[in-house]
Amino acid sequence: MNKLGVGFIGSGFIARFAAQGWTTVRDADVVAIYNPHREGAEKLSAYCEGLGLGKPKTYTDLHAMLADKAINAVWVLNPNFARLETVRTITEEARQGRGNLVGVACEKPLGRTADEAEEMVELVEKTGLLHGYLENQVYSPSVVRGRDAIWRYGARKAGRPYLARAAEEHGGPHMPWFWDPRRSGGGVLLDMACHSIEAARFLLTDPETPRGLKPATIQGDIRSLKWTREPARSQLRKQYGVDYAEAPAEDYASVNITYDDNGESVLSEAKVSWCYTGPGLRLSMEVLGPEYSIAINSLQQELSVFFSRNIKMGQSEDFVEKQAAEQGLMPIVADEAAAYGYAAECRHMADAFRRGIMPSENWIDGLLVTRLMMLAYKSAEEEKVLKFSPEAVHGFIPKVAKGTWRP
């Protein structure tokens, strides 16, 4: 295939990042956007045009977009609650052979439960479609370069890394549906520990034996530190119309996982929160090994700006995602789509689909991450360390997702 034609499903916050990432992709074009609400699709289409990507055609009927012969791959970028239904439609269309699909890339989390993620994997495997799991952090240049440095030099000389810590923190999500765990599937554990669990696993994995690590035990802890308490609770009601007294979700989670690597035990620590007040989104990671370590902090940028009290600007996310202030000394992430990994992720997925090979990060990884998160919820509910077992989370729905969890 010379050029890959891509259709976006969903056109919200993450789709804009994907479009920015797309400006670095060769031999692939975003040719269509589907959104049940036409206005959303048209807005993103105009945004793509402004980025110099051409003007993707808009669809409000998913079947019609999937039947469009110009489309070889789709990016599933819609909310968690629409994910499984969307994948059922995509795989049904692929089985009927109406369009020209070769690949499907899907945002995190792959499923809201292990059952959903398993069904998605079963469906996609029946079609023979290539599948990519859009975990951007494992494509972030700092994470990729950091892993390369420790494994190429440190680990080869002194032994493998034994501990990876990954944290993602900000002040809370931007749309009401994220705050309703009965729709989204959970709180910050589901929303963000998926990133930190996978980034830590990636850093701990020998690039030469990519499937070497076996999960052994999981310990989860979830809390509500801010958003069920006043005045935050009233703020949530006012801003998003959400009553956290009815169905609260965790705004802090800690997930410790031990992996076995040929008899050697290694540890991953993921800490995530929606209750961090700082300049904006903070991604931090550390890897410790014998005689070496690495550290990443996305808010320690080479670029910062200072605005005195005499400069007033309106609320903005121009400098960094989830920016929390517009005055004083502020870090600027100069190219967020590159720094967070979206650009390299788009390039990798598009290239793999065009060449007919499975992306390095795919739904098998997404399924494992979903199982690990479900085990972390279960561990938190039972207040004990659990052994890794896919069977243990068959049929499991976290109390948070049922709306019955109380902090």
Ligand SMILES: NC(=O)c1ccc[n+]([C@@H]2O[C@H](COP(=O)([O-])OP(=O)(O)OC[C@H]3O[C@@H](n4cnc5c(N)ncnc54)[C@H](O)[C@@H]3O)[C@@H](O)[C@H]2O)c1
């Ligand atoms: N990788 C990351 O860092 C990252 C960051 C943010 C969001 N996400 C994930 O991306 C997904 C979307 O999040 P978002 O922040 O863009 O949400 P959003 O609410 O900003 O956007 C969702 C978009 O999907 C559209 N939509 C709603 N129902 C739909 C349906 N049935 N079919 C197609 N489109 C539909 C909405 O109109 C909107 O355009 C979520 O699963 C989220 O977890 C990932």
